[in-house]
Amino acid sequence: MVVGEISQERDLIIIGGGPGGYSAAIRGAQLGLAVTLIEQSEMGGVCLNVGCIPSKVFTHAAAKCAETAHLQELGIGSSTDIFDFKKLLSYKAKVINQLRTGVESLCNANKIEIIRGKATFLGVDRIGVENGHQFDIFEFEQVIIATGSSPIMPPALKRKGKRTLLPYELFMLEEMPEHLIVRGQDYIALEAASSFAALGTKVSIVIDEKISFPFDESINKELNRLFKKRKVSVHKENEFISTSETEDEITITFKTGKHVENSIQGTHLVVSGTSTPNLDSLGINRFGIEQTSEGFIKVGENMQSSIPSIYAIGDVTEGPMLAVKAIKQGKTAVASIAGEKVAMSLTFYPVIAHTIPPAVSVGLTEENARDFGLDVRISQFALGGNGYATITGKKDGFIKVISNSATEIIEGLHMIGEGAIEMAGSFVQLLEMAAKEEDIKFPLYAHPGFNEGLLEAIEGLIGQAIHAIPVKNNSLL
């Protein structure tokens, strides 16, 4: 390692080319900033290369697999069609490559300087970048830390062999797991369980007895029902005991809620849970940056840290570790650096999972409303009553509306069912607009379509959904 005597000057340096980092870089360039982006591995970060994107290739394939029976109903394909896992893997590689190339060319087109290497802070205005034998020093006006996080295996489950996997490793397997044990209850665990079950793997889920799935309780219940229907066994773990791994098998042993010891034997165990911010090798803590007790960088609403020249976005800051947060924070940070007045709020971030069918929760859940002692009206419209759901054979699920009885302002929107991820856009908009019931009731809804379910859910608040059986003794009528 040769330490350069001369440091080069830069305006804005962004460390990390994940969704937060590259969004910040492009937006920064659009706002007229000279941007330098440092990436030690591949552009696109965890999200594009080993996280959201590859896992969605699997959930997408799984959803298609799950349609086989319906396709046959329509006269398409036959029961002899077989699923070729190898082909899926090459499709995954193709998608990742395509998206990564897209990001790189966008960065080029925006004249963003991309430097490969590993960044280390040398001061509050200086950074060193190491790439093999090369070591360059850069002075900057501002820096945005967007180095993301890494999943960690709980100490009790410390890896014994190749059959205990972190989620990203599941999507890198060369062969379909025969019996997959999923431990966890977050969206990653739900997607893994749901997709692999649909692709033909035997799946068992082990969830913490004290923690529910991340949605409104009605969706959590529906997910449980669907798992049962698809022969996915759901086990509640009260206390973890051990795992043991052999050449071909892995066994997880735990105590159930009734303090009975239970063992599940499978071929692979995937563990979803916590992640830790990637900050250690950056060496920023030596310069007295304010951090939370968990090690996240504390930032203000404009993403500025306690050191004025340093901003932080994404998983290195507090809050949900989601690309949606990182992207918004990245844009917020550069807008602030460019002199705009900015605001950032995660109040209505959509909680989603690409399960079969997909699920989304935005805003207050029914449980939240109870906790806050809030007076709410609740209506749930079953997609079984939606015409387009019948046409497409996607009748599972519902849309649920939670509305403030006193003000008629919508407090929460939840859905499990086909199209939920796209509907999430409407949900977030309505909540951010502080929409009232009439704001949803008045507009026209494309017919036939799943979107009509939202209208019917709103109408159901006062017992006026057209495609729902009237509720007897409805106290509101």
Place this chain on the structure above:
Amino acid sequence: MLEVKLHDIGEGMTEGEVIHYLVKIGDSVKTDQPLVEVQTDKMVAELTSPCTGIVKEICIAVGETIQVGTSLLVIEKMGVANTEQRVKVNTKQTAEQKAVSLIGQEGKLLLNPYKRVLAAPYTRKIARDNNIKIEDVPASDPSGKVTEEDVYSFLNENQQSEKSINEVYLEPSSQKNPDEIPFKGIRKKIAEKMTKSLFTIPHVTHFDEVNMTNLFKMREELKDSSESVSVPAFLIKALVISLKEFPIFNAELDEKNSRILLKKNYHIGIATNTESGLIVPVIHDVDMKSIKQINKDVKELTAKAIAGTLQPFEMKNSTFTVSNVGPLGSTGATPIINYPETALIAFHKTKKQPIINERDEIVIGHIMTLSMAFDHRVADGATAVAFTNRFASLIEQPHKLIMEMI
């Protein structure tokens, strides 16, 4: 849930600083249990719990200054858990029932419990770009939802008030803009009280002189025997002795019920000059206190008034007020009575003056002037003169004070 808000504890306060919480989150509290100490511009006030329950939230950090009306704590009333249980069983029905009481009683917080911004993103941007907090913009809609129009009218109001000030003072152009002092809080309260008093009470003021020579001599003698007592303590004692003999000046006119109340308590207000304005701490039951004790009380209360640490009870229920302006100077004044009291005495500067003694010699004496304002509806001039004569005799022959010791 019940919010505990900073309310006007008296004296026209508009804001206060949170000094100390006496409870923490999770504590059970009873009705009237002190929860938090708040420093206002003139005192430290304790806010008490309005109900029995559990402290759920502490909204304001120690050291923050907040406006009247701001929520300090949230208390969960005992028994609320049951209602929530009912919500679970029959959401629709109880939702309706609770909605009614909710709007009436507690308003905003329950309508918007998770501090959600009830405004569309574009509306928030207008506020942000104009450097105002969306939270400060009042909503015209009862739901609390702030619209673009709300933000614009809030902006216009602020701009207009700025504009009108400028317009008035900018023409003719040679005039310079005056400095502004906000007319609020203690200043405004003083104004209100004075106006009320002067427009209600027909004031009469008479002046007199008191020879302090003997009192000063006695004070020196006491000092030699290590008993240091300041002059006001003697004055207050003599005053209360005089008031007992002339109870009409320790009275309150109750016009509504056509009666004059001669008070049996002798609580003397001490008008005190502080940085923020006139404050009147009260020495209670002066008739039952020794000169030494009065001296101690005066000192303590004055110090507290200046430091702004008076407790509410230390500023209440005066029956007669004294304004000791002597240390500041002056020879006379027409003071305004501390309504609803009947009279007030101002003590002015004591000066060395040539006086003629019993042997018709000109000697140097210490003369203090006083101004006594009284309510002419309640008393007449002759009584007032008799009253101040009695007071002067007690001071001029201070050994007489001994006769009145209890």
